Amino acid sequence: MKTAYSTEASPQKAVEEIQNGLSGPDPRMVLFFASAAYDQDTLAAEMRKGFEKSEIIGCTSAGEIVSGKMLKNSVVAMSFDPDDIADLSVAVIEDVHRIESVDSAMKSLEDHFKKPLREMNPKEYIGFILIDGLSVAEEKVMDRIGDLTEVYFIGGSAGDDLKFQKTHVFVGDKALSGAAVLAIIKPSIRFDLIKTQSFCTIKNKFLTATKVDEARREVIEFDGKPAAQAYADALGMSVEDAENQFMHNPVGVMVIDEPYVRSPQQIKDGRMVFYCNVKEGMKLALLSSTDIVDGTRKAVQEKEKEMGKIRGIVNFHCILRTLELEDKGTTQPYADIFANIPTVGFSTYGEQFIGHINQTSTMVVFGDAESE
Amino acid sequence: MAGKVKKMMDVIIAQRSKGNKAIARAVETKLILKGIDPQNYTSTSPDDPAVIRTLEDMARQLGVNV
Numbered sequence: 510m511k512t513a514y515s516t517e518a519s520p521q522k523a524v525e526e527i528q529n530g531l532s533g534p535d536p537r538m539v540l541f542f543a544s545a546a547y548d549q550d551t552l553a554a555e556m557r558k559g560f561e562k563s564e565i566i567g568c569t570s571a572g573e574i575v576s577g578k579m580l581k582n583s584v585v586a587m588s589f590d591p592d593d594i595a596d597l598s599v600a601v602i603e604d605v606h607r608i609e610s611v612d613s614a615m616k617s618l619e620d621h622f623k624k625p626l627r628e629m630n631p632k633e634y635i636g637f638i639l640i641d642g643l644s645v646a647e648e649k650v651m652d653r654i655g656d657l658t659e660v661y662f663i664g665g666s667a668g669d670d671l672k673f674q675k676t677h678v679f680v681g682d683k684a685l686s687g688a689a690v691l692a693i694i695k696p697s698i699r700f701d702l703i704k705t706q707s708f709c710t711i712k713n714k715f716l717t718a719t720k721v722d723e724a725r726r727e728v729i730e731f732d733g734k735p736a737a738q739a740y741a742d743a744l745g746m747s748v749e750d751a752e753n754q755f756m757h758n759p760v761g762v763m764v765i766d767e768p769y770v771r772s773p774q775q776i777k778d779g780r781m782v783f784y785c786n787v788k789e790g791m792k793l794a795l796l797s798s799t800d801i802v803d804g805t806r807k808a809v810q811e812k813e814k815e816m817g818k819i820r821g822i823v824n825f826h827c828i829l830r831t832l833e834l835e836d837k838g839t840t841q842p843y844a845d846i847f848a849n850i851p852t853v854g855f856s857t858y859g860e861q862f863i864g865h866i867n868q869t870s871t872m873v874v875f876g877d878a879e880s881e
Numbered sequence: 882m883a884g885k886v887k888k889m890m891d892v893i894i895a896q897r898s899k900g901n902k903a904i905a906r907a908v909e910t911k912l913i914l915k916g917i918d919p920q921n922y923t924s925t926s927p928d929d930p931a932v933i934r935t936l937e938d939m940a941r942q943l944g945v946n947v
Contacts, residue, residue: 864914
């Protein structure tokens with residue numbers, strides 16, 4: 510497992526640099542994340558030419574992560590050696606708004622492994638999902654995937670450097686919009702997952718969504734009151750002041766003691782628009798931010814204790830976490846957590862872990878072979 | 882009548898997890914993200930027809946017979 514990066518502006522030169530960085534036997538798979546500044550069709554074609562014998566998947570980003578660095582306007586890549594992967598299949602959801610398209614992609618994965626998806630053991634297989642980050646379709650896609658399999662699909666919503674115009678996912682020599690790339694991997698090395706969100710609950714502060722517009726990701730009312738007012742009341746401040754607290758005080762669906770974060774985006778006519786949908790009747794805990802660097806370091810260290818040596822990490826890191834790190838001047842301390850671990854990742858427009866979530870890092874962690 | 886909601890959720894979780902605790906937790910999470918929290922229902926919870934209909938839909942999507 511190797512990583513490489515390039516800040517070259519030309520797609521040709523960038524891929525050449527990536528190729529040099531990943532030199533060695535032909536990788537089984539190359540996973541890459543790229544700034545939206547590149548011509549995406551050219552970049553996809555160059556990656557195909559550069560890694561002719563490998564499966565290639567990737568997406569555009571809102572900032573890139575590679576071992577010890579958080580970059581902008583770059584390409585980062587990780588190669589998986591044939592020895593790392595016992596089996597692998599890649600499929601495309603051509604239209605993320607059509608359930609039939611999700612089913613068709615999942616069927617193609619099932620056909621490859623010749624095993625019903627529901628019977629695939631999540632301890633043996635891991636799924637990646639990279640999805641158009643402006644599609645507002647992530648919840649439905651993840652919900653359907655979760656219906657069809659117990660294999661964890663971990664991933665991120667593609668970004669476009671905060672322009673919010675168009676995002677792409679990559680597969681082979683194609684750059685696609687309105688689509689998602691799925692991969693199921695059967696690693697021949699150990700793997701595990703990290704989900705870390707650096708928030709704690711505020712004691713006895715809950716909001717129940719009593720009226721929502723799910724399709725627009727809007728909460729109209731919490732506890733029978735206009736959503737923005739109820740949120741502000743829970744924080745003990747005015748609606749105007751509450752609007753500045755979104756990053757530090759999102760809400761979370763609690764699963765036992767773990768939040769699945771929903772981040773507010775804006776207040777519109779007393780309603781609250783979120784980056785992730787909230788179902789009617791959902792009880793949400795009000796959250797308060799804790800230290801991202803400290804929380805992430807602990808999560809990675811704990812995983813290292815459990816797994817032994819970590820050989821690689823793929824990090825799907827929410828753009829709101831990236832912005833908070835920038836705001837606090839702690840971008841480099843965060844990057845340093847991954848300085849000695851081959852890591853790639855990107856700043857996402859949303860993260861996937863069982864469902865679609867916000868302000869979280871979802872990571873796939875690879876270790877040594879089971880027998881070692 | 883009471884307890885049907887909990888019973889249906891128990892069946893969904895049991896059938897999907899086949900006794901695997903980690904999978905059971907993941908299935909529980911899926912139900913919560915779909916909008917129904919198993920923790921909110923006990924064997925004495927009333928048989929709310931709307932919740933039962935929703936759960937029947939969820940079970941169908943999950944390929945479970947309730």
